[in-house]
Amino acid sequence: MVEVHRLRHGSNAGQPITRRDGLLKVTGMARYAADNHPPGMLHAVIAAARIARGRVAALDVAAARAHPGVVQVMTPGNRPALALHPDDKSVPFSFRMDLLQDDRVRYAGQPIAVVIAETLEAATEGAALLAPRYEAEAVEVTLDAPGAFVPEAVGVGAPPEEHHGDMAAGLAAATRRIEATYETPMQFHNAMEPHGVVAAWDGDALSLDMPTQGFALTQMRLAAMFGIPAEGIHIRSPFLGGGFGSKLLTGPQVLGILAARLVGQPVKLVLTRAQMYGPVTHRAPTRQTLRLGAAADGALTALHHHVRTATSRFDDFIEPAAGASHTLYAAPAIATSYEALRLDTGTPGFMRAPGEASGSLALEVAMDEMAQACGMDPLDFRLRNYAEVEPISGKPFSSKALRDCYAEGAARFGWAGRPLAPRSMRDAEGRLVGWGIGTATFPAMMFQAEARAEIRRDGTGLVETGAHDMGQGAWTAFAQIAAESLGLDIGQVEFRSGRSDLPSAGIAGGSAHTATAGSAIQAAGEQAIARLAELALADPRSPLFGADNIGVVARGGRLVRWDDESRRDSFADILDRAGLESVEGRGNASADAEAASRYAMHSHGAVFAEVTVDPDLGQLRVTRLVGAFAAGRIINPRLVKSQYYGGMIWGVSFALHERAALDHRSGRVMNADLGEYHVPVNADIPSIEAILVEEEDPHVNALGVKGVGEIGITGTAGAVANAIWHATGVRVRRFPVAIEALMG
């Protein structure tokens, strides 16, 4: 095999080009799942349980069917059979589903019937006319419920207890100790696009327009559920209107597919906003207790992070909130532990920065409390406890430019000179002002992906992989990587994506999509170039003939001899002489187990927040946010900044806004809407900046890319909470921060 050199400078990747799908999105031409309307399509609407535990005793199916336009009512009695029980979890990342398997209700918002009608209006009213009668049972929906147990695993298979060092000795050695408990509420993803599906059957072939964060897993589970071949399931998901972890295959989407099966016509089923508060997962509530010990010089001697959280009565997902404590700060003794409850809610799941979002908030506030106890500047305190190696594993980091993040962020924010004491700063009108810091961290993961690249006789490229654009910019970043891997201008590369009949790009999650699918694209492109090089180098008519040991580089649609720019051969000429229409390359990517065993791999960042608080009224505003992040190589700075802004604003939302208000008697979410379940509006974010800190990572993957999608939340929520303390002197430990906590 000839050596094909990699070229980085002057390449497509790394350029801040504008979003390639921008034109479609600003003209309304981007087609989301619910925008499809195949001929003969009917509308399906879910009826959702209004109790959280018990059974459905009666449904007035006759009333629903009597409504003009209603075609069918799907209930446990007539729901088409499935080959696999909805509780089966054999496909990875599966949650148990509620697919009308019986009359049991296991959480409020669970689907209990589906009404199918000629119009959306008829289906909607038909669902209301079902007027269910329930036999309700008493519910438990709060973290005060009895019955805590130690879970078998947290997150995706992580142990529920980890420790290194001697905790008792660490605490005994401390001259200062703090212990504090932090509470975070149940939260909902609330992507702007509700979950939905447009499903059409043709025999056992299934055509789906459906937002999904993972084609292959979705196909696998649907194939198993319906007992049909996966190859016959065609899913189109060119654009997701946000996912945030809630858009792998969901139960309501399967109900839409079942409804289409039942009526033998295409069906569209879209959740109402209220119906997104139950069957499509959520972020679990946590109650986290942090115990920290520190020596007189501010060095941590012990860090214990205990998490109490909850899963559903019928399935398991344990929010891995203590993970941040494994990696962020050095201490001779570190321990993390969990206990969990079973509540009468839907099953929690992955919500943007699962684990780290909740856990780093508690850890960062605890670190601030300890800095305060030590009389140290909170940034100095963090630097004092900087982890040179991953503390709990002892592994070196594959790269870690966190010191640069602290320095660049602090400089930009103007952190120097921050008074130590709270209530020291006011704005011109007398409002309290405070500054806080939080460290951001998120693991750099890899899943599995494949890609295919082709160089065509006209000199253009084609690259395809079934990637998912949830807004992070897959259409653009992957095209950039594709163009770079082929040595072509981005305009010369056709990039196909967003469909299930392309090579699998794995899942869009864990901030790993760019790293994983991008690495597969890079490998595919490199293989195509290598094949082309083989052709050229073996061809006496090529200017590159005989350059075998020297190597070539692909640039501008040509192969160029590495040591002699004047010796070059265009892709088109090479293929033309070879009499080939194209050459193909295939690439795949997955985690490098060897590297992962040797290195700890994480993105890092430092977030600085300024809050302004009305001293009498308690209303507050995050008046300034600066985040500095190091996440390996950056494919598109413009899009990455947008990801950081979005993540940071989620951090603001976590600290200040989001909370599902559960009625503890009924188990219903009483603010299942966007009017009272608050997320930030434009006016909440007057000033936000993100700094891209240089970081080279030779180990993490072939591209050197870490993730950027989730890290912004981490650090930010803590920075805001710490800024609130600095402004007001009030140490808030219950989130979101309530006005009454700050009234003074």
Added chain:
Amino acid sequence: MNRFDYVRPRTVAEAVAAGAEPGSAFLAAGTNLLDLMKIGVARPARLVDLNHLPGLSSIEALPDGGLRIGAQIRNADLAHHAQVVRRFPAVAEALLSGASAQLRNAATVGGNLLQRTRCSYFQDTASACNKRAPGSGCDARGGDNRLHAVLGWSESCIATNPSDFCVALAAFDAVVEIEGPAGRREIPLRDFHRLPGSTPDRETDLAPGELIVALRLPGEAAGFAPHSRYVKLRERTSYAFAVVSAAAGLRIEDGRIAAARLALGGVAAKPWRATAAEAALVGAAPGADAFRAAAGLALAEAKPSGDNAFKIELARRIAVRALILAAAGTPARLPALPASPFAPIPGGLHG
């Protein structure tokens, strides 16, 4: 949404006749009604569409210096109307602090007066609610009731009125003009909404078929224009209902308060006019001490209806803030963030 008959009357008389039929509801913009129909709280048999009626969409100057505002005037048009901005700035500020620009472009003056409560138990048809289903009980008691009423509530209902606009209207003695089966009548805005008592389902003084045709702002209230503000506390900077709010107006003569207006929002089933506080302010020098004393009077009768004791103190403080801002003088232009604590504070909070 249930099926309904759609009626498009051509005159107010036709509208009143259609509205008097059992099961009728008037449709103005529908920003509240259609929402309630979608969640099953309202299920009218007949919608009487007011959008094509003549004569309800003008703003007229009155001889006393006041304004007569047609019920179909849109919130945004009223808020930006030059005479409203000049003579009743707190009304404009209250309007602009409510909802979103889109909703303000649609919502009508008449509809705003009839806006239903945001109580989540009222909105949730599976919950007991005496307002929605008389006699069913009140699940807000003992439930998620952090933001519920602290004044004027009863055992049967602890909901609050969500309107910002009505708080300013109550403060400045607006009058509601009504056309009904029995003819025309008018009622002061402050008497228009009812406290719940044992009949929380009866929210206003309107009888079936009665239609709000106009609203009058009296010329006398324009005397407060130089010192009029609305302040609203929210859980995010914009696009949120009030936790508490206050409208205040002062007439200051020779360094003394000659007349005062104060009303509170978010505290009761109606906009809460604080007349005792107003009376106490007359003759006082404008200043924090007088304002604090007045605010204390305004909340003297307050008591928590749940986990909301903090709202009593918060309401006192928002009243004080509104009075401080009013005393400082109405700004030449409404602030970028209307009614927000983050709007400029002339003179600041020092001292």
Added chain:
Amino acid sequence: MSLSVTLTINHVPRTIDLDDPRVTLLDLLRERLNLTGTKKGCDRGQCGACTILLDGRRVNACLALAISHDGAEVLTIEGLAQGDTLHPVQAAFIAHDALQCGFCTPGQIMSAVGLIGEGQAGTDPERVREGMSGNLCRCAAYRGITEAVVEATQAMTTQQEAA
């Protein structure tokens, strides 16, 4: 009463026989006229994704009954560009990366066009933020949105002055 309505949609007058008085402008556009650029995010006036211009004013199409707006002019995202020439707000949204997933984007853009038409915010970022707060963006592209609206406002003012 007839359920026929006449609407001018994206500059084209149309007479539409409504099958149901319950149909909102949003569901009329999306489910019956194949104008799916306007999005449904909450259907309750709480997110702004369905913002259209109705008689020149930005409103939530989800809370407007089609039957009630007989005779109205409707402008949706599909009718904003002039041929291949983007409206200045559309161009500015791309330039400032004022979008991520894009689902709220048509509503954001129509709201911005409405805001600029109202003339209350000008190029004051704080007034723009407040004026755009009726449009939630869960991806939280707010910084880019504000920058885009300010830039488009400037561009349109310059255009007008030149004209």
